[in-house]
Amino acid sequence: MSEPAVAPSATEIPREPVDWLPLALPAIVAVVALPLVGDPWTWLTLTIAGLAMGMIIFTVSSGLMLVFGLMDVLNFGHGAFIALGAYVGLSVLVPLTPWVEATSVLLNLAVFALALCAGVAVTGLVGFVFDRLLIQPVYGNHLKQILMTTGGLIIIEQLIRAIWGAETVSFNLPATLRGSWLLGESAVERYRVVALGIGCAVFAGLWLILTKTRIGLMVRAGVENREMLEAMGYRTRHLFVGVFVVGAMLAGLGGVMWGLYLQNFTAAIGAQINVLIFIVIIIGGLGSTTGCLIGALLVGLTTNYVGFAAPKIALFSNILIMLLVLLWRPQGLYKVVDR
Amino acid sequence: MADSEAPLLKLDKVETKIGPYHILHGVDLVVPKGGATMLLGRNGAGKTTTARTIMALWKACAGEIHFEGQNITKEEAPTIARLGIGYVPETMGIFSDLTVAENLRLAAISGRIDPERLDMVFAAFPAMKRFWLGRAGTLSGGQKQMLSIARAIIEPRRLLVIDEPTKGLAPAIIANMIGIFRDLKATGVTILMIEQNFALARAIGDTVAVMEDGRIIHRGMMAELADDEALQRRLLGLSMSAHQ
Numbered sequence: 001m002s003e004p005a006v007a008p009s010a011t012e013i014p015r016e017p018v019d020w021l022p023l024a025l026p027a028i029v030a031v032v033a034l035p036l037v038g039d040p041w042t043w044l045t046l047t048i049a050g051l052a053m054g055m056i057i058f059t060v061s062s063g064l065m066l067v068f069g070l071m072d073v074l075n076f077g078h079g080a081f082i083a084l085g086a087y088v089g090l091s092v093l094v095p096l097t098p099w100v101e102a103t104s105v106l107l108n109l110a111v112f113a114l115a116l117c118a119g120v121a122v123t124g125l126v127g128f129v130f131d132r133l134l135i136q137p138v139y140g141n142h143l144k145q146i147l148m149t150t151g152g153l154i155i156i157e158q159l160i161r162a163i164w165g166a167e168t169v170s171f172n173l174p175a176t177l178r179g180s181w182l183l184g185e186s187a188v189e190r191y192r193v194v195a196l197g198i199g200c201a202v203f204a205g206l207w208l209i210l211t212k213t214r215i216g217l218m219v220r221a222g223v224e225n226r227e228m229l230e231a232m233g234y235r236t237r238h239l240f241v242g243v244f245v246v247g248a249m250l251a252g253l254g255g256v257m258w259g260l261y262l263q264n265f266t267a268a269i270g271a272q273i274n275v276l277i278f279i280v281i282i283i284g285g286l287g288s289t290t291g292c293l294i295g296a297l298l299v300g301l302t303t304n305y306v307g308f309a310a311p312k313i314a315l316f317s318n319i320l321i322m323l324l325v326l327l328w329r330p331q332g333l334y335k336v337v338d339r
Numbered sequence: 340m341a342d343s344e345a346p347l348l349k350l351d352k353v354e355t356k357i358g359p360y361h362i363l364h365g366v367d368l369v370v371p372k373g374g375a376t377m378l379l380g381r382n383g384a385g386k387t388t389t390a391r392t393i394m395a396l397w398k399a400c401a402g403e404i405h406f407e408g409q410n411i412t413k414e415e416a417p418t419i420a421r422l423g424i425g426y427v428p429e430t431m432g433i434f435s436d437l438t439v440a441e442n443l444r445l446a447a448i449s450g451r452i453d454p455e456r457l458d459m460v461f462a463a464f465p466a467m468k469r470f471w472l473g474r475a476g477t478l479s480g481g482q483k484q485m486l487s488i489a490r491a492i493i494e495p496r497r498l499l500v501i502d503e504p505t506k507g508l509a510p511a512i513i514a515n516m517i518g519i520f521r522d523l524k525a526t527g528v529t530i531l532m533i534e535q536n537f538a539l540a541r542a543i544g545d546t547v548a549v550m551e552d553g554r555i556i557h558r559g560m561m562a563e564l565a566d567d568e569a570l571q572r573r574l575l576g577l578s579m580s581a582h583q
Contacts, residue, residue: 217445221434228432231394232490233420233448 022333023290026054026297033305041185046304052192054300055199056261058293060254060273061280062206063247068278069287070223071243073135074142077149078277079270080156081248084126085119085255086269087164092118093171100174108174116198119256120249126156127248131241153271160267170264177260195257202250206289219243223287279318283325285332294333298325345408347372347498347529348393353402355385355392362388364553365402370498370546375520375530377540377561379575380550386533387429389550390502393531394426395419407497421448425491429502429533431483435476439467439486442475446490453494460489463519481512492523499523501532505539517542537575541565549574 030047037043064078092115093100099111134152138144172178173191180187210216222229222236229236251270258273259265280299284291299318306317313320325333348370355363363385370376378386391397393404395416404412411419420426434442443452443460461468464485470478475486484504491499504520505513513536520543524530534540540547544561557564557574564570 214444214450217437217441220436221442221445224434224436225432227396227416228428228434229445230416231396231420231426231428231432232446233417234445235415235417 019334022294022329025294025333026051026301029298029301029305033301033309036309037305042308044183044186045188046308047301048186048188048196049192050301050304051297052189052195052199052300053261053303054297055196056254056257057273057276057280057300058199058296059202060251060258061277061292061296062202062289063250063254064277065281065284065287065289065292066206066219066243066250067247069281069284069292070219071240071247072223073139073244074145075135075149075247076146076274077130077134077152077156078247078251079272079274080130080153081123081127081251081270082255082258082273083160083267083270084156085123085252086259086265087160087169087255087267088119088122088252089115089256089259090164090169090171093174097172100172102175105176108176112174112177115260116253116256119252121252123252123255124245124249127245127251128241130248131244135244153274157267157271164267166267168264168266171259173260173263191260195261198253198257202253203289203293210289215239276318279322283322283332285329285334288332288334291332291334295325344372346370346405347407348531349405350389350393351403351405353389353392353399353404355388355397356400357388357397362553363392363399366392366550366553367555368548369558370529370531373527373529374545375524375532375543377544377547378531378533378550379535379537379540379547381576384550385553386550387502388553390426390428390500390531390533393419393500394424423495423497425494425496425499427487427491427499427501427504429506431487433475433478433483433486433490435474437475438472439475439478440471442486442490443467443493446493449494456493456495460493463492463522464489481508484508488519492528495526496528498529498531501530503533503535505534505536513539537565537571 033046034040034043037046060082063081064075067073067075067078093111096111096114099107102108130152134148135145138148177191177194180189181193182188210220218229218234218236218239222234222239226236255270259269262269276299280292280295283295283298284293298321302317302321303314307314346369348368350366350368352365352367353363354361354365366385366389368378368389378389380386388397392399395411395414395418399412402412403410406419406422406424409422411422434445437445443457447453466478466482466485467489470482475483478486488501488504491501505516508516517539520530520532520539524543530543532540532544541561547557547559547561547564548555549557549564551574557570564574
């Protein structure tokens with residue numbers, strides 16, 4: 001929508017100050033970690049790995065940020081879409097192994113893009129059915145949402161086991177995405193750089209849609225006061241189905257990426273990352289895209305630094321980060337909606 | 340407003356239940372085209388329920404609602420809004436995470452804000468221009484109320500349903516509001532306003548309906564009610580002179 005011609009000029013309008021401090025947190029964590037890690041090249045490797053991991057976590061979390069943060073739907077089944085995405089990606093990459101192993105960069109990227117698109121499409125479709133069957137009947141009731149979506153998670157996980165088998169599956173990255181680039185004495189894995197790029201694109205897309213488009217305005221307004229939005233002439237039912245489907249699609253995209261990141265996984269791949277995703281959403285502040293990104297980067301960086309410097313407390317580190325953030329800002333880094 | 344002219348809005352024996360509570364017991368309300376109709380009554384009389392039932396935010400369980408001759412009883416809220424009915428709820432209903440600009444853009448359902456209309460809004464509510472890019476949640480109570488009204492008038496509407504616009508506002512702001520509603524009336528829009536402030540009701544009301552226990556117990560001209568203290572006492576429990 002274009003700015004009205006008579007909109008007042010920016011000079012006469014007081015702008016709200018930008019809250020920069022949370023944006024600096026990943027950099028602060030990185031700087032603090034440098035003396036703990038010791039060697040700067042190792043630190044650089046860990047930092048890039050942490051950022052890439054953070055971006056993949058952001059991609060899988062962004063869907064839940066929309067569904068839980070914005071729509072207030074406690075979707076414990078989000079992990080099912082991640083698992084489904086990973087397995088659909090597997091189903092594209094394995095039959096197309098000649099493309100995966102080809103020396104042609106174009107074929108490698110084509111099969112990678114195909115896997116991502118297939119993961120997104122299938123999870124979108126399943127997300128639509130999931131919303132109709134399990135979410136809409138319990139809209140507004142958190143307890144029932146937890147029960148229904150946990151049930152949905154179990155059903156989808158079992159269906160995955162029935163279709164793809166219960167044993168650990170593995171697949172290879174397309175040839176072009178394997179290996180590392182050397183940056184001084186630091187090895188930067190190619191796939192992590194690609195994951196970083198995809199995560200940045202997802203963030204930019206979500207941020208632009210939510211803040212610069214009419215659909216984004218409707219979503220943000222509808223979350224706060226759905227009734228008022230309807231009284232202004234907007235039908236919210238289709239809008240919220242769309243948000244849920246997009247959330248599932250983002251989980252599918254992240255699922256393919258997470259599967260390729262791990263390369264070996266089982267049907268529990270989604271359930272295993274579910275807790276981490278909720279930690280990221282809570283750190284970020286419900287419904288905030290930027291908060292979700294920072295939360296994911298913090299989790300990614302901390303996991304890598306702590307895993308290297310103090311492996312014994314690696315499992316606890318993400319909980320600790322959440323605890324510290326909530327002690328500092330009880331409603332998360334950027335609060336968008338009141339609950 | 341000729342009585343013979345077909346009313347813009349007509350409620351015929353409308354009943355509304357909210358859960359186990361039967362709130363409206365057959366509301367008969369006529370809002371003539373043009374001018375302002377005031378809906379008065381004590382707290383709990385059913386005024387807000389009537390407004391919300393018109394907007395289909397609560398569904399009428401019996402009776403009929405006609406707008407410009409069209410039966411809208413079964414329609415949903417978005418359809419009713421798109422017929423040209425603007426709604427200012429008692430709670431203001433502003434989107435606090437959105438800026439003033441975003442609130443107004445969203446209210447312009449045609450997709451763009453008419454510059455002349457925006458000029459009119461800025462003239463009525465200069466604070467909207469001052470805080471154009473500020474988050475609506477940071478506005479004061481009076482400014483939020485202004486934004487809520489500005490949203491309803493950012494596009495031409497056939498009917499404005501306004502629920503207690505002066506609730507909690509300072510007297511100086513209320514005096515300003517009277518001028519704004521008079522200007523709005525001059526543009527030809529019809530207003531149905533729920534109001535507890537009798538000074539404002541008298542200043543801008545043309546016709547009046549008084550509610551009690553979910554029914555309309557009086558309908559007539561506002562001026563007649565304003566001049567009849569005995570009637571005020573009987574219908575409302577106190578006279579307007581106490582609210583000058």
